[in-house]
């Protein structure tokens with residue numbers, strides 16, 4: 489393995505270890521959990537504003553804008569697509585959304601948990617060749633399936649994990665030290 493690849497793998501493993509562990513408030517990590525209900529309206533805006541408030545004074549610049557966009561897309565997906573598992577659904581009940589923020593000096597993780605065990609459809613690679621886009625009319629460009637693609641473009645990584653007892657969390661990670669593996 490060449491040195492660049494070895495360094496990349498080491499950084500990914502380090503990021504994974506931090507994502508997997510709950511941040512220790514006495515050390516350098518910070519954690520925030522926010523619970524929303526999809527039917528309450530304005531949930532994407534609340535998630536965006538909470539993201540800014542959580543990062544205020546710690547992280548500046550593009551990461552804040554990108555994180556606001558990512559959380560908006562992930563929360564919007566729960567509102568638009570999540571159908572709670574039968575064991576979790578209550579007649580007339582609201583769908584629960586749990587947003588988790590984990591902040592370390594080198595990484596910022598956002599997790600959006602819902603009660604639907606169906607995985608998100610994460611795009612594999614580029615849906616459209618960038619050279620072709622200019623030639624295409626708007627009519628043939630997709631008008632859905634863009635949110636996760638955009639999130640993949642702005643975050644260092646996007647993935648999902650199943651939850652014990654049903655549901656899932658969709659995660660994304662922002663690297664705060666300017667290192668982007670793309």
Ligand SMILES: Nc1ncnc2c1ncn2[C@@H]1O[C@H](COP(=O)(O)OP(=O)(O)OP(=O)(O)O)[C@@H](O)[C@H]1O
Pocket residue numbers: 561565566568569570571602604606607608609610631632633634635636637658
């Ligand atoms: N939280 C979720 N629960 C269930 N399915 C999801 C969830 N998030 C995404 N999906 C599935 O993944 C697909 C892709 O999501 P994506 O955000 O990329 O596109 P979209 O929401 O369909 O459209 P757009 O974001 O462009 O308005 C969705 O159409 C949906 O089938």
Ligand SMILES: [Mg+2]
Pocket residue numbers: 561564565633634635636
């Ligand atoms: Mg979407």
